[in-house]
Amino acid sequence: MIFKRRTKPINLEHVDQIDELAASGKPVFIDFWQTGCQPCRTMDGVINELADEFSESAHVVKVNVRNVPAAAQRFRVMSTPTFVVYAASPKKQSKKSKRPGGAIGERWRGNGLVKKDQLQRVLERNGASRAEV
16 A cells, blocks of 8 residues: 555544543543644644554644643643643553552643653653654
């Protein structure tokens, strides 16, 4: 096949979808954006590339803060674009607390213009890997 169909980010419609996606065990990369935001438009191509590159091992999600305000409130989004990686912590057990890891929560946050290689490293540190070309 000459042309491969690119994987696109998931457009979030309801805040509960985030927990459903995280329950799969894959990290969830969330892009909070809004219409009319120039930095959001600038980052759009990078987010689309990440969705395609990490399609097998991570969920890349776009959230329009005007359409899903509950998601913006839950993650305390004050400006756009804001990026959040939501994932389970490593399943190591702490020697001191004896409590197992694995809790799902926010693992990284960034906002504004962020370089693609930094976003790739964040996804890889949270268990994602790039798809083979």
